[in-house]
Amino acid sequence: MLTLSPPLPEKRLLLHACCAPCSTAIIECLLENGITPTLFYCNPNIYPREEYEIRKNEAMRFAREKGLELVEAEYDHERWLQEIKGMEKEPERGKRCLKCFSLRMAETARYAAEHGFALFTTTLASSRWKSLEQINEAGRKSAEQHSGTCFWEQNWRKGGLQERRNQLLKEYGFYNQLYCGCEFSLRPDTLKEVQCCKNEE
Numbered sequence: 001m002l003t004l005s006p007p008l009p010e011k012r013l014l015l016h017a018c019c020a021p022c023s024t025a026i027i028e029c030l031l032e033n034g035i036t037p038t039l040f041y042c043n044p045n046i047y048p049r050e051e052y053e054i055r056k057n058e059a060m061r062f063a064r065e066k067g068l069e070l071v072e073a074e075y076d077h078e079r080w081l082q083e084i085k086g087m088e089k090e091p092e093r094g095k096r097c098l099k100c101f102s103l104r105m106a107e108t109a110r111y112a113a114e115h116g117f118a119l120f121t122t123t124l125a126s127s128r129w130k131s132l133e134q135i136n137e138a139g140r141k142s143a144e145q146h147s148g149t150c151f152w153e154q155n156w157r158k159g160g161l162q163e164r165r166n167q168l169l170k171e172y173g174f175y176n177q178l179y180c181g182c183e184f185s186l187r188p189d190t191l192k193e194v195q196c197c198k199n200e201e
Helices: 020-032 049-065 077-083 095-114 132-144 161-172 188-200
Strands: 012-016 036-041 070-072 119-122
Touching: 012 020, 012 095, 020 036, 020 049, 020 161, 036 049, 049 070, 049 161, 077 095, 095 119, 095 132, 119 132
Parallel strands: 012 036, 012 119, 036 070
Antiparallel strands: none
16 A cells, blocks of 8 residues: 655545546545545536546546545536637647646635635646646645645655556446547547537537
């Protein structure tokens, strides 16, 4: 078991969850360390809505399995598009990603402050495709805006968690997405599949 050292001696935290595959090993590790997470599903970047719902339902499935609460934030993709306007052609790990992380961490910090969570962190830090520096910057700045909240800068890629993630993915048969979430991260071949699903709604 990976021994965790959170920045605060809290037994509960708010865990921003991007999807089930990225969340499972982290949740398991937190529980093994005596920390109970409340999942906060705040992902207005995900496109299309059908994709958003699939990822949410998979996250809820694992939360129920572990007896945990999942809180769903508002899904407002149009507002998200307005916030990242002008950054559509930015490369992955560019300014658009930082802005996206900042928007989601800001909402997570706000919810944490309003509901008595002193500590929050995110499963985004488990993805090797994302910039850990960007994620931590977004988390720190969001915590600074809400007195009494602290962002836990944990690298969730280490300590065997990637291997355990892959085991749990197979064990539970989770839907494993092929792209980050927003339409600007889609490959041309994946975009065709997503647009086809969108047209069928």
